[in-house]
Amino acid sequence: MGLIRISGLRVAFSTCSEEIRAVDAVDLDIRSGDSLSLIGESGCGKTVMGMAIMGLLPKNAMISGSIRYGDQEILSAPDRTMQQIRGKEIAMISQNSANALDPVMTIGDQIAEPLLIHRLLPTTEARSETLRLLSALGFDEPETAAGRYPHEFSGGMRERILIALALICNPRLIIADEPTAGLDAQVKSQILRLIKKQIASNRTLFLITHDMGTASFLSTRIAVMYAGELVEAGPTKEVLAMPRHPYTQGLLASLPSAGLHPIPGMSPAPAHLPKGCRFCARCPSATDRCSTLHPPLKETSNTRQVRCFLYD
């Protein structure tokens, strides 16, 4: 059952001279209890997808399509509706812990705030709830920690604080946007284990990342995005073991352990997308048809979809 159903989502931004299509006709279901990773390079539109679900797109975005949360339409829903959902039903672990936290509020106050607003808890209960969560997230002395300010914590600890912020109201869906960017290998693995443990208890995860390792550790399904559209989707294990789209194959070959074989060239500029396949210029198996016709996203099996003429 689809907790979130995205259909025909388009998000564009206009600059003075050109239109930038950040997300282009994306259909995606996030099923209840699922953990889905959205993979892609910087600028492919994956963060914009997360923002669209949260209802946090900037005012100048031109939006069309639909995002349904249960049976409620939440794309371009009024602010008041979204305020009831955001933080309470759908919460986000944002990237860059240094900017996401308020520098002049103690972390205890920041974590407890949604409890006071969404669940109207009395302060004593909000306090004990916050301390309980902090200790569950690995803070040895939650009372001391709660009274500190963000700058007094390391990057790894700040990431835990962001996780606490997202979990505090026990939301159904968690959107995590690059939760481990900028952390070193050991801290990263601690944080990922923590997220995995927290989503196990009947929560749904939508993970946005460019890191294959993270995606494969945390998610059961994977969707690969390139230049604003989905190019491949399927169960994580199958996609990583047998990638179908040449872009996914290229990404896996760029891993240090696979020998750092780069994909030649660059993603097309979102203001000047090619007419045919968007990956055509960088693709080793491109044919004439690829540069003139735009391939549709096709089902290749019950569980897998790919946007490539090779699988016609």
Add this chain to the structure above:
Amino acid sequence: MIELEAITKIYTKGFLRQQKTTAVNNVSLSIKKGGSLGLVGESGSGKTTLGRIALRLIEPTSGTVRFDGVNLMALSRSALRQIRPRMQIVFQDPDTSLDPRMTVQECIAEPLEIWNLVEPQDREDRVLELLDLVGLQPDLIGRFPFEISGGQKQRVALARVLALTPDFIVADEPTAALDLSVQAQVLSLIKTIQKKTNLTLLFISHDLQIIGQMCDSVAVMHKGTIVEQGTPRGILRDPKDPYTQKLIDAAYESEAWLGKEKKV
């Protein structure tokens, strides 16, 4: 080519600067001409401090740095300036290392101008040559840093460094801010250029996998000291130090998630 002898760096802070942090503790390292050494360790292990001391961008508390036989610590400011073009650094984040008000052209031409390396009328040709060397299109020449991608910015930073035809480069996590596929592009570019121009390279990273691909020797740093040194193959196959083992486990963990077998 570059020799570090008994380098120690102690940072002081607090009341009367009495609070002391030992960032680098009695470290000795050397890199042969044309060699590449990978310095690996977690955040805060002192690897960036050590990389900067190697260029005398930071003064060590004690110890000496020799570059091509010259004791850098004994040089005056002006003598040090004269030797700087031969040793360069590529920083972690091109957003903060490139001047936002300079075009790509100005940025790459600046070192050529300062050192008067080519005649003014040939400067543009040299800039185009350098752009080509780092795999950038000539039409980027008039762009500002905010108009190009992170990978392109890091290539510009690299072109600026190569403008001086240095003998020694410190690359401090040059791909930390880049995506997977762009990382692969930039790293293989650095590797190709290093081989082609016989550069000596000190490559700083927290990723053992990357160092294994990039370097012919590796030094593992932990809490300011070198705990282990050897070839990437040797260290990955048979780590002697428990900390190295931990690093390797962390590095392989994400491989294991990808369903791959350990391979050395």
